[in-house]
Amino acid sequence: MTTQPAADLVFVAAIAAAHGVRGECKVKSFTGDPAAAFSYGPFLDAAGKEILRAKRWRPIKDGWVVAFDQELSREDAAALRGTQLFVPRSALPQLDDEEYYHSDLIGLTVQGLDGSPMGKLKGVHDFGSGDLLEITGTPERGDWFLPFTRDFVPHISLTDRLITIDPPEDVGSKDEEAGGEG
Incomplete structure (x- = not known):
């Protein structure tokens, strides 16, 4: 597991709810390209500690269903509701002039x-x-x-x-x- 300095983190997604019975989560992405949030590497917590790695994701009406590398039960996934997901700023694409995170x-x-x-x-x-x-x-x-x-x-x-x-x-x-x- 890796740890990043909190100042170098960017909030990119949040877990909205558990989805199904296989430990998948419904996730809301806050990136310009919503699918890109899952390809920036492992998700970190606000302190910079690695908490989850996205394995598979698919779009749904109001977000994404994500399966993680970590084995999660439905109860584990439900307990993650509201978890904010961060990535290191260095994992994000370079911005053009007049663009801001x-x-x-x-x-x-x-x-x-x-x-x-x-x-x-x-x-x-x-x-x-x-x-x-x-x-x-x-x-x-x-x-x-x-x-x-x-x-x-x-x-x-x-x-x-x-x-x-x-x-x-x-x-x-x-x-x-x-x-x-x-």
């Missing part, structure tokens, strides 16, 4: 074009119509979503840990929250 964006400061604070990036989600940024806003603004497009997100600096956005005018406005008064 979602895990690298989480926690970055979000600001408006004028430098005004808009919150921190809490998550990147795809509910079926493209990626959305979940932003934890200020106490007045609360949490909110923004489409992850070049129009709304013109600049990202991993070096400065900063995402610059151009949100619609009504996002988080006090007039909107007060019912349109003002």
